[in-house]
Amino acid sequence: MSSAVPGTAPAPAVAPPYPAALSVAAEGGWRSGLARDGRIALARAAVQLGRLEGSDVVLLDPLVSRHHAVIRWTPGGYEIEDLGSANGTHVQGRRITGRTPLAPGQTIRLGNTEMRFEAYATAPPESAQGGAGVDGNGAGVDGNGALAARWPAAGGQNGQAPAGTMRAAPDGFYEAMAQARPRGLRALVRTQWGKRYWRVFLAGLVAYFGVSEVLRETGNLHLVPLVMLLASALVPVVFVMFCWEQNAFADMPLGVVGITFLGGAVLGLTIAAVLEPLLLPPEASAGEITLGAALLIGVVEETAKVVPVLWFLRDRRVRSELDGLILGAAAGMGFAALETAGYGFAAFLLGFTNTLNEPGANVDLALAMGTRQMNVQLLLRMALAIFGHGVWTAIVCAALWRERRGNRVRLTLGVLVAFALAVTLHAMWDWSPLAALVPAGAGQVVSLVAILGWFVVIGATGLTVLGALLREALERAKRGPDAAAPPPLVRTLASGLFGGQAR
Numbered sequence: 001m002s003s004a005v006p007g008t009a010p011a012p013a014v015a016p017p018y019p020a021a022l023s024v025a026a027e028g029g030w031r032s033g034l035a036r037d038g039r040i041a042l043a044r045a046a047v048q049l050g051r052l053e054g055s056d057v058v059l060l061d062p063l064v065s066r067h068h069a070v071i072r073w074t075p076g077g078y079e080i081e082d083l084g085s086a087n088g089t090h091v092q093g094r095r096i097t098g099r100t101p102l103a104p105g106q107t108i109r110l111g112n113t114e115m116r117f118e119a120y121a122t123a124p125p126e127s128a129q130g131g132a133g134v135d136g137n138g139a140g141v142d143g144n145g146a147l148a149a150r151w152p153a154a155g156g157q158n159g160q161a162p163a164g165t166m167r168a169a170p171d172g173f174y175e176a177m178a179q180a181r182p183r184g185l186r187a188l189v190r191t192q193w194g195k196r197y198w199r200v201f202l203a204g205l206v207a208y209f210g211v212s213e214v215l216r217e218t219g220n221l222h223l224v225p226l227v228m229l230l231a232s233a234l235v236p237v238v239f240v241m242f243c244w245e246q247n248a249f250a251d252m253p254l255g256v257v258g259i260t261f262l263g264g265a266v267l268g269l270t271i272a273a274v275l276e277p278l279l280l281p282p283e284a285s286a287g288e289i290t291l292g293a294a295l296l297i298g299v300v301e302e303t304a305k306v307v308p309v310l311w312f313l314r315d316r317r318v319r320s321e322l323d324g325l326i327l328g329a330a331a332g333m334g335f336a337a338l339e340t341a342g343y344g345f346a347a348f349l350l351g352f353t354n355t356l357n358e359p360g361a362n363v364d365l366a367l368a369m370g371t372r373q374m375n376v377q378l379l380l381r382m383a384l385a386i387f388g389h390g391v392w393t394a395i396v397c398a399a400l401w402r403e404r405r406g407n408r409v410r411l412t413l414g415v416l417v418a419f420a421l422a423v424t425l426h427a428m429w430d431w432s433p434l435a436a437l438v439p440a441g442a443g444q445v446v447s448l449v450a451i452l453g454w455f456v457v458i459g460a461t462g463l464t465v466l467g468a469l470l471r472e473a474l475e476r477a478k479r480g481p482d483a484a485a486p487p488p489l490v491r492t493l494a495s496g497l498f499g500g501q502a503r
Helices: 173-178 184-192 197-218 223-245 254-279 291-314 321-356 363-387 389-403 413-431 444-482 489-498
Strands: 020-024 030-032 039-041 046-050 057-059 069-074 077-082 089-091 099-101 107-110 113-121 139-141 147-150 166-168
Touching (some): 077 089, 197 223, 254 291, 254 321, 291 389, 321 363, 321 389, 363 444, 389 444, 413 444, 413 489, 444 489
Antiparallel strands (some): 020 113, 077 099, 089 107, 139 147
16 A cells, blocks of 8 residues: 655655765754764665754755755665755755755855765675675665665766766665665654653642642632633643644744644634633533534634634644644634633532532632642643644644635635534534433442543544644655645545545
């Protein structure tokens, strides 16, 4: 089954013209899995350079874009292409447009990072058992004897490097030629271990449970807002930190992200708070949410969260499908943060007043019950925050940016499909029909498991849809100006949900 992403042309199967590498002037300003002896082996048909984590060469330069440039093998030699970066790509001091051939000894500058393109002789390193080498005809082979690459004899013709510019290939170059990209849990741990976001998350959890325990023991009402703040802000803030540390905000002014987050929280929640009482039936206010009421809530809240993002359709710095997806997720997370705090406060008041109205109750007991109900609500919403508002708004905004032309909103079929999907997922989340199907005597544990199971199913569906859009956005960004027009959104989503290739 093909894994190609709809809307992108597959990379041509081209052998490397000759072994080559990049040497970077800035020590510590880059990292790459292709690094060998301080150089970056150009050991893949397309080597991506940019700030985004996951690039073949990650450049830690604030003037470098997420997907800045790509160096490719071609039948005629190596070439470099700028991928529409904000600050351009320079070869030999000249800003390039489109594809530009590379010759050994040339300098390349991305932002403030300068590197040198170098060629290596085709003579293999000393043979190491199980390592990579070359056969008698000059064809690169891996340790199993499989053909890895083929180079003509040196001489400077047919895309080869001029003989005078070549040097012996460094140890490990052929291993880099044959190695696959690291995947799985080991690769995840290796790439994320040094990040701060998960440390902040663990510290936030410890702080939340610690303050909650102090509140329970002392009954100090001044701690109630702190508990709600920690629980409601933790996941959204960690999400923003994660995006920041992945360099997803490169090319995007930090103020844009901050305004979007706050706009989703303040403007989005205010719009929803004004419209929902006017449109919803009275029984919905009492907690009896029918499917019709849930759909109406979905329409109102998904519209409210998108409103603060639409302004940035006019911003030329925020131009790609990936930009729209990130801004939508930020607005949704902002909305979720304030909404979670609101639900926690309402649960505290409800538990407090209901207990105080019972015979024999006192203020201390009412406070304890209010705190308990607040923590149950906060913990549930904190645990499920990753599945909800951020995902739904990201789906809608990714479609808006995907379908836009210039700075105008286009209500295409793709946008309407994305909005309908977000509203449906939102409605299914609020409606939660499994809660009504659980037998009355089943107990709290069974009811909680059924409800959580329903949330996980709906949440996983939303993440799968968002994952399909994210993969497409990343692949299109890697193609730069060569990216084909995206296919109909329905095809992209069908490919992501059912594993096929859209045609």
